[in-house]
Amino acid sequence: MHIVILTGAGISAESGLATFRAADGLWSGHSIDDVATLKGYRKNPQHVLDFYNDRRRDVAAAEPNAAHYAIAKLQGSSHKVTLITQNVDDLHERAGSKVLHMHGSLATAICESCGHRQPATDHMSTTDHCMECGELAVRPDIVWFGEEPHYMLDIDHELRRCDLFLSIGTSGNVYPAAGFVRVAGKKARTIEFNVDRSEISSKFDVRVVGAASKTVPEWVDSFIVNPNV
Ligand code: OAD
Numbered sequence: 001m002h003i004v005i006l007t008g009a010g011i012s013a014e015s016g017l018a019t020f021r022a023a024d025g026l027w028s029g030h031s032i033d034d035v036a037t038l039k040g041y042r043k044n045p046q047h048v049l050d051f052y053n054d055r056r057r058d059v060a061a062a063e064p065n066a067a068h069y070a071i072a073k074l075q076g077s078s079h080k081v082t083l084i085t086q087n088v089d090d091l092h093e094r095a096g097s098k099v100l101h102m103h104g105s106l107a108t109a110i111c112e113s114c115g116h117r118q119p120a121t122d123h124m125s126t127t128d129h130c131m132e133c134g135e136l137a138v139r140p141d142i143v144w145f146g147e148e149p150h151y152m153l154d155i156d157h158e159l160r161r162c163d164l165f166l167s168i169g170t171s172g173n174v175y176p177a178a179g180f181v182r183v184a185g186k187k188a189r190t191i192e193f194n195v196d197r198s199e200i201s202s203k204f205d206v207r208v209v210g211a212a213s214k215t216v217p218e219w220v221d222s223f224i225v226n227p228n229v
Pocket residue numbers: 007008009010011013014019020021022025036086087103143144145168169170171172173174193194195196197198210211212213
């Protein structure tokens with residue numbers, strides 16, 4: 001079976017990483033305009049770099065949880081599994097998955113001058129040079145609001161052809177990811193995994209309510225035994 005999986009911050013919540021829109025989430029303590037837009041970066045680059053330096057430190061202290069491992073197990077099965085994440089952490093990779101980071105990655109930095117990608121340092125600063133062209137133009141490799149997410153052509157291709165679409169731990173507030181269920185759902189069966197209702201819950205054929213570290217491994221184990229359930 002051809003499966004497309006979309007993950008969001010909720011899958012990493014039980015690894016101890018903050019989500020964005022919970023009452024105590026990242027967007028309650030930080031302004032999106034200040035830390036997640038190019039305009040905010042131009043206004044105060046070090047403030048934005050420090051925000052992502054803090055996220056990088058949190059991720060370094062976190063470990064993948066049972067939901068990340070269950071997805072890696074599914075990818076290692078006989079099914080074709082395309083994993084897309086909105087998350088900028090590396091917990092899927094550390095669990096053994098191959099993953100498309102549509103919103104970028106904390107692990108890399110990108111040069112605004114020549115486009116070169118290089119490993120992000122723990123303490124990115126405005127004095128960082130591009131290792132390729134030498135310019136002082138290195139920014140976090142994060143897709144900010146107003147910027148085009150990565151891999152959209154490939155993702156659209158997969159969504160239109162898959163048989164099954166899973167969405168795990170995302171609130172459905174941010175497009176284009178929030179629209180994936182509509183594209184995939186023209187052909188595929190769609191299942192949402194979330195502790196709560198999301199903005200797009202009504203678009204799914206099936207909802208699995210509960211913490212991802214429990215619901216996802218249970219679902220994967222039963223799906224591997226019987227893909228027709
Ligand atoms: P949100 O913080 O908007 O939503 C997290 C979702 O995870 C919510 O629907 C929660 O109910 C759910 N959740 C929390 N804990 C869970 C658990 N243990 N098991 C299952 N579900 C759980 O995060 P995202 O939807 O990922 O983009 O946010 C999308 C994008 O908005 C992010 O990639 C980021 C942000 O702005 C950029 O910064 C560009």
